[in-house]
Amino acid sequence: MRIRLSLRAGLTTGVINVFVILLGLSTLFGNTLRGWLRLGGQAPGAWLGLVLVAMWGGAQARRHAGGKSPRAALAAGGAAGLAHGLLVALFIWAVAGLSERGYPIRTWLAQLTPDVVRFLGLGLRPAVAAVVSMALLMVAGLAGGALAWAADKYAWGATIRSTRARLRTSLKEAPPVRRFSGYRHSKRALIGVGLLVVLLAPLVLGQYWNYNLGTVGAYVLLGLGLNIVVGLAGLLDLGYVAFFAIGAYTVALLTAPAPHGIEMSFWLALPVSVLMAALSGILLGIPVLRMRGDYLAIVTLGFGEIIRILSRSDVLTSFTGGPRGVRDVGGPSLFGLDLSSELYFVYLILLGIALVAYVTSRLQQTRVGRAWMAMREDEDVAAAMGVHTLKYKLLAFAIGAAFAGLGGGLYASRNQFIGPEDFVLLVSINVLCVVIIGGMGSIPGVIVGAVVLKGIPEVLRQLSDFRMLVFGALLIIMMIVRPEGLWPSRRRRMELHKDESPPAPAALPLEREMEVDTP
Numbered sequence: 001m002r003i004r005l006s007l008r009a010g011l012t013t014g015v016i017n018v019f020v021i022l023l024g025l026s027t028l029f030g031n032t033l034r035g036w037l038r039l040g041g042q043a044p045g046a047w048l049g050l051v052l053v054a055m056w057g058g059a060q061a062r063r064h065a066g067g068k069s070p071r072a073a074l075a076a077g078g079a080a081g082l083a084h085g086l087l088v089a090l091f092i093w094a095v096a097g098l099s100e101r102g103y104p105i106r107t108w109l110a111q112l113t114p115d116v117v118r119f120l121g122l123g124l125r126p127a128v129a130a131v132v133s134m135a136l137l138m139v140a141g142l143a144g145g146a147l148a149w150a151a152d153k154y155a156w157g158a159t160i161r162s163t164r165a166r167l168r169t170s171l172k173e174a175p176p177v178r179r180f181s182g183y184r185h186s187k188r189a190l191i192g193v194g195l196l197v198v199l200l201a202p203l204v205l206g207q208y209w210n211y212n213l214g215t216v217g218a219y220v221l222l223g224l225g226l227n228i229v230v231g232l233a234g235l236l237d238l239g240y241v242a243f244f245a246i247g248a249y250t251v252a253l254l255t256a257p258a259p260h261g262i263e264m265s266f267w268l269a270l271p272v273s274v275l276m277a278a279l280s281g282i283l284l285g286i287p288v289l290r291m292r293g294d295y296l297a298i299v300t301l302g303f304g305e306i307i308r309i310l311s312r313s314d315v316l317t318s319f320t321g322g323p324r325g326v327r328d329v330g331g332p333s334l335f336g337l338d339l340s341s342e343l344y345f346v347y348l349i350l351l352g353i354a355l356v357a358y359v360t361s362r363l364q365q366t367r368v369g370r371a372w373m374a375m376r377e378d379e380d381v382a383a384a385m386g387v388h389t390l391k392y393k394l395l396a397f398a399i400g401a402a403f404a405g406l407g408g409g410l411y412a413s414r415n416q417f418i419g420p421e422d423f424v425l426l427v428s429i430n431v432l433c434v435v436i437i438g439g440m441g442s443i444p445g446v447i448v449g450a451v452v453l454k455g456i457p458e459v460l461r462q463l464s465d466f467r468m469l470v471f472g473a474l475l476i477i478m479m480i481v482r483p484e485g486l487w488p489s490r491r492r493r494m495e496l497h498k499d500e501s502p503p504a505p506a507a508l509p510l511e512r513e514m515e516v517d518t519p
Contacts (some may be wrong), residue, residue, distance in 0.1 A: 002065040002072075002075075002076065003065075003075075003079055005061065005064040005065050005076075006061035006062075006064070006065050006075070006076040006077075006079035006080045006083075007079055007080065007083045008064075009057050009058075009060045009061035009064055009080045010057050010058075010061060010079065010080030010081060010082065010083030010084040010087075010141060011083045011084070011087060012057070012060075012476075012481070013053050013054060013056060013057030013060070013080070013084050014057070014083060014084040014085075014086075014087035014088055015087070015476060016053055017050050017053050017054070017084070017087075017088050018087065018088060018091050020049070020050070020053070021050075021091070021112075021116075021120065022109060022112070024116075026046040026049055026050060026116075046119060046120075047119075047136075050088070050137070051136065051137070051140045052140075054081060054084050054085070054137040054140035054141050054144065055140045055141070055143055055144035055147070056144060057080045057081070057084050057141055057144060058076070058077035058078075058080045058081055058140065058141035058142060058143065058144025058145040058146075058147075058148070059077070059144040059145065059147060059148035060080070060144075061076040061077055061079065061080035061141070061144075061145060062076045062077055062144070062145040062148040062149060063148060064076075068149075068152075070146070070149060073145045073146060073148065073149035074142055074145055074146060074149075075145075076145050077141045077142045077143070077144050077145015077146060077148070078138065078141060078142045078145065079141075080141045080144070080145070081137055081138035081139065081140060081141015081142055081144070081145075082134075082138050082141070084137050084138075084140075084141055085133065085134035085135065085136070085137035085138040085141070086134055088133060088134070088137055089130040089131070089133045089134035089137075090130065092120050092121060092126075092129055092130055092133050093126050093127060093129070093130035095112060095117055095120065096117055096120065096121040096126035096129055096130075097126040099112075099114065099117045100126060105117070120133075198350065199347075199350070201213075202343050202346040202347065203343070207342050207343075210342040210343055210345075210346050211342050212455065213346050213455075214342060214345050214346050214349050214414060215454055216450050216451060216454045216455045217346065217349035217350060217352075217353055217450075218349060218407050218410065218411050218414075219430065219431065219434055219450040219453075219454045220353050220434075220446060220447055220450045221349070221352055221353060221356060221403060221404075221406060221407035221410070222240070222244060222403070222404055222407045222427075222431045222434075223431055223434040223435050223438065223446035223447075223449060223450055224353070224356045224357060224360055224403055224443065224446050225240070225243075225356070225399070225400040225401070225402070225403030225404045225407070226240050226400060226404075226431050226432065226434075226435050227360070227435050227440065227441065227442075227443070227446050228360060228363070228372070228396050228399055228400045228403070229396050229397060229400040230432065230435055230440060231435055231440035231441035231442070231489075232364070232369060232372040232373060232376065232396065232441055233372040233375055233376055233392070233393060233396035234372075234375055234376030234377075234379075235289070235296060235393060235396060235397070236293065236294075236296055236297040236300075237296075237297070237300045237397075237400070237428075238297045238298075238300050238301040238304065238425075238428050238429075238432070239299075239300035239301050239302065239303040239304025239305070239307075239428060240300070240304070240400070240404060240427075240428045240431055240432075241304050241307075241308075241423050241424070241425065241427040241428040241431075242280070242284075242300075242303050242304040242306075242307040242308075242423075243277045243280060243281060243400070243401035243404035243405055243408070244277075244404045244405070244407060244408040244411075244423060244427065245307050245308065245311060245408060245422075245423035246273070246276055246277045246280050246307065246401075246405060246408065247273040247274065247276065247277045247404060247405030247406060247407065247408025247409045247412075248273070248408035248409060248411055248412035248418045248422070248423070249311065249320060249326070249408075249412070249418065250269065250272055250273035250276045250277075250405070250408075250409065251266070251269045251270060251272075251273045251329065251330075251408070251409040251412045251413055252326040252329045252412045252418050253319075253320070253326060254268075254269040254272060254273075255269050255329055255330030255331075255413070256326050256327065256328050256329050256330060257328055258321075258326075258327070258328070259318060259319065259320075259321055259326070263330065264330075265330075266330050266331060266332040266333070266413055267332065269330070269409065270406070270409045270410075270413075273405045273406070273408060273409035274402045274405045274406050274409070275402075275405075276405060277401045277402055277404055277405025277406075277408070278398045278399070278401050278402035278405065279398075280401060281394075281397040281398045281399075281400065281401025281402070282394055282397065282398050282401075284300070284303055284397065285393060285394045285397040285398070286394065288300070288303075289390060289393040289394060289397065290390070292379070301425070301428075304423075304425060304428055305425065307423065308420055308423050308424060308425075311419075311420040311423065312419075312420035321419075323419070323420060324419070325417060325418055325419025325420065325422075326412075326417065326418055326419075327416070327417050328416060328417075329412050329413055329415070329416045329417060329418065330413065331413050331414075331416065332344070332348065332413065340413075340414075340416075342414075345410070345413075345414045348410060349410055349414075352406055352407070352410060353447075356403050356406070357443050359399075360443055361443060363399075364441075368392065368395065371387045371392045372392060372396055373441075374387055375387065375389055375392060375393070430453065430454075433449070433453055434446060434449040434450050434453055434454075435449065436449075436485065437449045437452060437453060437485060437486060438450070438452070438485050438486055438487060439484060439485025439486055439487045439488035439489060440485060440488070440489075441488070441489040442485065442487050442488050442489040444487045445485050445486060445487035445488060445489070448486045448487045449485070449486065452486065
């Protein structure tokens with residue numbers, strides 16, 4: 001059992017290091033250290049980052065394995081370092097070997113430049129570089145396990161922990177913090193400051209960052225809608241992009257000059273898109289919501305693909321625009337003021353997020369929200385307790401689809417163009433990743449998940465080429481390290497960590513109970 005936990009810790013940190021290399025973060029770390037410490041090249045700084053991750057893996061292995069003796073700590077760290085080193089060494093051997101044979105690696109992995117491959121291989125032959133890197137990372141794992149044991153054994157570790165606890169306590173007990181936390185409306189004040197920052201940020205950000213902020217906001221809307229279906233009601237929907245497409249096409253067809261020439265006002269078309277998406281959710285849910293689990297996921301996946309294929313079909317070109325899409329989608333205006341700029345759309349999306357978050361939070365506290373959570377935990381027990389499961393499933397599908405339709409309408413109007421390629425399966429997977437990584441059932445978690453999965457790849461542009469790799473790595477790491485998500489709901493955190501609650505006090509022996517009860 002201990003060896004298995006140590007190997008798992010080593011493989012987890014090994015996967016992290018492989019993705020660090022693939023995403024170019026090791027190069028970034030090496031360049032930063034070279035500038036700070038005036039090192040002779042990229043390799044020392046880059047390898048220092050990889051070694052630190054391996055040491056962290058050894059420390060985690062020792063903590064999970066629970067070795068209290070030096071031998072057990074070294075065994076745990078060594079096993080983690082061996083697994084870690086073997087995985088990274090195989091990767092370096094494969095990459096260096098392909099590069100040596102002249103294979104164009106950068107065609108698929110843009111961050112693996114010849115310089116990166118050279119410093120990863122330490123200037124050695126591929127096989128020798130693999131052996132050396134495996135030995136180096138194994139030693140790092142051993143060092144991590146030894147340091148973790150020493151930190152628990154010797155006074156300096158206790159000193160570090162006590163210093164950290166004192167700093168945390170002193171921060172909490174600082175007079176300004178105490179006065180602020182004792183204020184009755186302290187949480188509201190913090191929320192108000194955060195909202196003020198969010199409202200003022202678009203005024204100082206440029207058009208490029210406002211566009212990215214709007215993209216993140218659109219995924220927040222979609223995530224909040226899917227959070228009701230998956231996070232609260234426990235229904236796995238892989239065709240969520242279909243409702244997004246229905247909302248977008250409704251606004252586009254009603255406001256664009258072609259193909260129908262209706263040119264309806266944006267403010268009238270947006271509610272229609274929400275209603276159309278909600279109606280499609282109900283119509284889909286009536287025949288399929290008696291299914292569960294994987295069967296429901298497959299049916300919804302098929303529905304999403306049907307909508308995408310119909311949108312690009314030549315048969316419906318005269319109605320939907322076909323593969324060419326719909327251009328010149330109408331934007332909002334108010335009292336003659338054009339609101340189609342990126343700045344105004346950021347505020348429209350923020351207003352939509354606030355409305356959807358308010359509705360979701362209120363629903364969670366009602367009988368509807370409790371019925372959803374009961375179905376998520378055990379549908380049969382919920383039905384036995386009198387919950388009309390089909391009705392509440394339909395309600396969850398309709399509300400989630402309506403939120404997706406709202407996001408689709410705003411998305412189509414902001415971009416002024418939509419086409420079938422905007423509504424592929426990857427959109428549903430992205431939104432599902434937002435909900436899972438942020439924290440199922442948590443409104444702040446959805447916001448954090450959207451920022452992590454859509455915002456950070458825009459800040460670090462090189463990540464955009466490897467978005468699926470990032471999704472896979474984050475899902476693996478999150479499911480192992482933090483299965484409840486980055487910002488889980490309180491109920492979800494309690495469900496996944498109920499075994500960590502302190503044990504109840506042991507009952508007194510019968511004789512002792514009689515003595516206590518005797519006056």
